[in-house]
Amino acid sequence: MRTMAETLADYPFFAGLDDEAMALVAGCATNVHLAADEFLFREGEPAERFFLVRQGRVALELHAPGQGRVVLDTADDGDVVGWSWLVPPYRWFTDARAVVPTSATAIDGACLRGKCDQDPVLGYQLLQRVAVVMYARLQAARVRMLDLYAAPGGSRV
Amino acid sequence: MSESAQEASADLDALVATGLAGLVPRPFRVDRSRRETADTVTLTLAPVTGGSLEFAAGQFTMLGVPGVGEVPISISGDPTWPDALQHTVRDVGGVSHAIASARAGDVLTVRGPFGTGWGxxxxxxxxxxxxxxxxxxxxxxxxxxxxxxxxxxxxxxxxxxxxxxxxxxxxxxxxxxxxxxxxxxxxxxxxxxxxxxxxxxxxxxxxxxxxxxxxxxxxxxxxxxxxxxxxxxxxxxxxxxxxxxxxxxxxxxxxxxxxxxxxxxxxxxxxxxxxxxxxxxxxxxxxxxx
CATH class of the missing domain: 3.40.50.80 (Nucleotide-binding domain of ferredoxin-NADP reductase (FNR) module)
Structure with missing residues (x-):
């Protein structure tokens, strides 16, 4: 049977962390399995955990008046779901729903924040990784705001 | 082929010899129009006169409606089967609307193919x-x-x-x-x-x-x-x-x-x-x- 540290090592998010750091993170991690359409979390709930998708697909959704439920983004194998555990007031900004049966690793946010407080080097290493995820999501959101595939403006022939 | 069509074909051959054939539109008949999305269709065209249009993947033609205008449209068909010339057209303006509205039997004009291919x-x-x-x-x-x-x-x-x-x-x-x-x-x-x-x-x-x-x-x-x-x-x-x-x-x-x-x-x-x-x-x- 594989240890949690070995499972975590499969995720690109943790690439480069040494064994000691992996052991610390593993102490805050559990494996979870979700049925299709089961929610990982709901908007406004306390953000106590974040998730790494081992296999499956998770949709981040919001309800927009007049539009109904809208999928903002999806996370697939190896992707990270959620950073609200890291930023006060530690509440989820969206819903997260398993689109298909999904296996994931859940990391206890309070547990990990505590370990980062005690070990700033670990905290910095993790923040670097979270920053990469946030940067990619922010860039993608900005580009999608352009609505590139909509009918072109300007000279329409 | 009718006499007038033969004359037209001969005229085209003469222009090809001058290297300016790309400026002369050829008539193509719409064989089929397939709706892809709410604003996009794929037209399958066949030449009214002359042979099929050989093309390289990535090239485009100037596709037109007589009396309306012409626009550059990439060829979306199979280069290994040029008998069926296909264009996928998004209806975003006057000319593209006229092209996208074409039905089987309508005649459009085609110039080209032009440009470089994907290689x-x-x-x-x-x-x-x-x-x-x-x-x-x-x-x-x-x-x-x-x-x-x-x-x-x-x-x-x-x-x-x-x-x-x-x-x-x-x-x-x-x-x-x-x-x-x-x-x-x-x-x-x-x-x-x-x-x-x-x-x-x-x-x-x-x-x-x-x-x-x-x-x-x-x-x-x-x-x-x-x-x-x-x-x-x-x-x-x-x-x-x-x-x-x-x-x-x-x-x-x-x-x-x-x-x-x-x-x-x-x-x-x-x-x-x-x-x-x-x-x-x-x-x-x-x-x-x-």
Whole structure:
């Protein structure tokens, strides 16, 4: 049977962390399995955990008046779901729903924040990784705001 | 062939000899119109006179409606079967609306084919990565069909496609067939989706997985901002700029490099393009006035 540290090592998010750091993170991690359409979390709930998708697909959704439920983004194998555990007031900004049966690793946010407080080097290493995820999501959101595939403006022939 | 048709054909032969045949429209009859999305159709055309239009994947024609006008449209059909000339047209303005509204039996005008092709054969022996955004899948369809016709000559073939919504996905039936093949990897993502959508939501760049940079030929077509982001991602992953090809869109008009409407600084998109190596145009794409 594989240890949690070995499972975590499969995720690109943790690439480069040494064994000691992996052991610390593993102490805050559990494996979870979700049925299709089961929610990982709901908007406004306390953000106590974040998730790494081992296999499956998770949709981040919001309800927009007049539009109904809208999928903002999806996370697939190896992707990270959620950073609200890291930023006060530690509440989820969206819903997260398993689109298909999904296996994931859940990391206890309070547990990990505590370990980062005690070990700033670990905290910095993790923040670097979270920053990469946030940067990619922010860039993608900005580009999608352009609505590139909509009918072109300007000279329409 | 009627006497007048024979005369017309002879006139065309004379013009071909002068090298200006590209300026003379040929009549093509609409055999079939297939609706792809709410605003996009694929027309299958056959020549009224003369032979079929041989073309290279990536080339375009000036497609017109007599009395209305003509617009540059990429050929979306199978280059290994040129008897059926196909164009996928998005209804975004006066001329494209007239073209997209054409029905079986209507006659359109065709000039061309013009411009450079994808050069798909340059990828033989290696991996070919196709990245398409929106209507950009249409000019890449001929490249994919050519790849599939000679599939054994390539290692991996991958299609990554980003569309606006699930309703905006082009060639939906064909895509389903492509996704079922074992020798072709197809990944799809949309920008906006309802919860009933089971696929991916997000930028097409997020679909780019591991690549073998030195062995990869990348063919990219979509809005310019999308192509810039895709190119940046491919360069980041080590794919040389000379192995990334982009299809540019400008206001092509004459198609033969005379009018200058499609000039991109020292380049004419209708002659030097529309398919360019990324190292030739990436800098120009960032210049606002171009």
């Amino acid at each position: 798909v054969g340059d990828g033989e022996g290696g991996d070919v990565l196709i990245v398409a955004g929106g209507i950009g899948l249409a000019p890449l369809r001929p490249a994919l069909l050519e790849l599939l016709a000679h599939r054994h000559r390539y290692r991996t073939v991958t299609l990554l496609y980003g569309a606006r919504t699930p309703q905006d996905i082009l060639f939906a039936e064909e895509l389903a067939g492509w996704r079922g093949r074992f020798d072709l990897e197809v990944e799809l993502s949309v920008d906006y989706a309802p919860p009933s959508w089971r696929g991916r939501v997000g930028l097409v760049t997020a679909l780019i997985a591991s690549v073998a940079p030195e062995q990869t030929l990348a063919l990219v077509c979509g809005p310019e901002v999308m192509m810039r982001f895709v190119t940046t991602e491919l360069l980041h992953r080590g794919v040389p700029a000379g192995q990334i090809r982009l299809s540019m869109e400008r206001a092509m008009s004459c198609g033969v490099g005379l009018c200058g409407h499609c000039q991109l600084r020292e380049l004419f998109v209708c002659l030097d393009g529309p398919v360019f190596r990324a190292d030739r145009v990436l800098g120009l794409m960032a210049v606002e006035e171009l």
